[in-house]
Amino acid sequence: MVAGDPGTDTGARKASGGPGPRQAWSGLPWPVRSAVLWSACLVVIVAGLYLLGKIAVLLAPLAIALAATLFLTALLDPVLLLLRRLRLPAALAALLTVLLLLGILVGVGALVWNLTASQFDQLSQQLTQGLERSRDFVTSSLPVTDAQLDDLVDQARQAAGSGSVDPIAGARTATEVLGSALLALVLLFFLLKDGRSMWHWVLSRMTGPNRQVVAESGRAGWQTLGAYSRGTMLIAAIDAIGIGVALVVLRVPLALPLALITFLGGFVPIIGATVAGAVAVLVALAANGPTTALLTLAAVVAVQQIEGNLLEPLVMKRQVRLHPAVILVAVTAGTLIAGIAGAFVSVPITAVLWRVIDTIQSHRTTPAGPTPAPAG
Template sequence: MVEDGAGRTPETTPAGKSVPARPTPVGRPAGASGEPSRLAAGPRQTWAALPWLVRSAVVWSACLVVVAAGLYLLGKTAALLAPLAVALAAALFLTALLDPVLLLLRRLRLPPAPAALLTVLLLLGILVGVGALVWNLTASQFEELRQELGQGLERARDFVTSTLPLTDEQLDRLVRQARQGLGAGAPDAVGGVRTAAETAGFVLFALVLLFFLLKDGRSMWQWTLRRMTGPNREVVAEAGRVGWRTLGAYSRGTMIIAAIDAVGIGLALVLLGVPLALPLALITFLGGFVPIIGATLAGAVAVLVALAARGPGVALLTLAAVVAVQQIEGNLLEPLVMKRQVRLHPAVILVAVTAGTLIAGIAGAFVAVPVTAVAYRVVDTVQRHRRAAAEDPSG
């Protein structure tokens, strides 16, 4: 066959006549088709043609969407199960706090069940005894405090009207509007009864769970480890030991620090002649279990009571005493009592307490920090094991 000058091969019909030949594309053999490969490589070529900044933005945006969806589902689940989670966390916190008492009773050759029951009864006895003592010592002071608060409010009213451009009528109107707003946001009686019943139920659940954790906690943990196989068993065992030690150190250290704060501020209130020093010291003790925020609120309550009862001079002295006790506790006692691996950054504590408060109120604020501390130590232990395994392939 003879090619024409343009590189085309004439085609011949069955009758022997020649017809014009179709041109062959340059760079592709005749009869070869590249359409499927072009379609297959199209998306990849389009993606590769995009600038790297656009590709990175797309990938990170997709990851953020997935993470946000997961966090949303986790938050919804946590909100639904918040009372149960708080009760479980409180039971674990109390178990770590009371574990030395249980071990002491076991050394006295008491069986597990009686030792656990006696430990729970000891906790209830302490709580009821402290509550009864505080009530008996301070019940007679509540009427005096009410009168002094009324006088303090009158002094505050006179100060506001004499300092700010407000008349008595305008101030009364603002007070009435505030009371109406508070009354509109107050829960109804039925909701209050239901909330009280649910709280009592979860408190009972936490106490029963505390008994079983004290009685069978170690055997349940060993049962869990026996179900693990391979290198994961060692990692889980080490993470569990570290987490439990962290929880125990945090619970006992927090209790010691809260007791020191309560004693120091209580003595200062007694020396300054502030009424209700014992219940204010108890509030300070309870506030110590919520780092930063709890101590701040407890100190503010003490200063307000001193202002209403004894005037601004004593209130300033009370503020100085509160600040001094908290500074000594934070800079001297806490590093000695708390182990280094238990301490968290203040920003992490604030975020944890805020999240716990939003999810489960005051109870969530109490358990947020120990849960965060334990989770941090467990994750750190797992990461260290993974790094060690990556550096030692033979292991």
């Protein structure tokens, strides 16, 4: 036989002691092959997401500014469209939209500060008293000693990274926050002014069926982000008003600061509302005793149940809503990767990615036909 003859290769493989890799792979049962392929794909996806998360952490001020800009742009897009319908130039409409946002933020911030600045110290004292009462209840009704509870608290503080305050690190953090806010405002103006023309430029560089897929998936993702931002703000405001009214009726002190905490917590689904409700119950326990605390807990649960079962299906579109398990996983992953900022942006990112992937998948499963021109 000559070199390269199949018989020679087969004989060489037999002499080497076993079949080749292709024959060994074909000999595996199909569940094993499927499991190997899916596991490899999952490893690649997780590694890519982990790498992106690490890059976002390294570029934290820029990542936070971009996330805030996209969120605010989707939130304010209807205002911009209304001004454009009034025949205002794009630059003037974008500038007025940004000024409107600044006016609302400054006005609400000044009002809340004037009404609650003197109460934040009292809020801290009430929380401390509530924790002390909770501690007494735990040690008196459960087989837990004071020393064991102190050890648990110390471990929680160490896990949270609490320690001595570093003034240099604090100044650096304040500078990064201020720089991110200014960058977000500048980017917000340019996205409101030129965002659509930028998107059209991206689409003009594509040809064939890919252009239609990118156009529809981008449109679906943008609509999802806009619906999520506006729906989340509306639901958070309704939660804050409902719980604030309940606190006023029950004569719980610091109702306005607690309503503000509830509003901010509404932007972190499930976990934020739970933490805000726990703070309200602790303050009620410290100020008015266990009866008022139980009534406050009942009011918080009632408002959250009405919000979750009635308001959210009406306010949020069906394609925006995610399963609670997915939300918990997304919030936890975002918190582990980027802290509080990651908790805020994890759910909208997950919702947008899901809509984009779903749109692309629907195109792949739809029979091919004539490709229409993408809408503007």
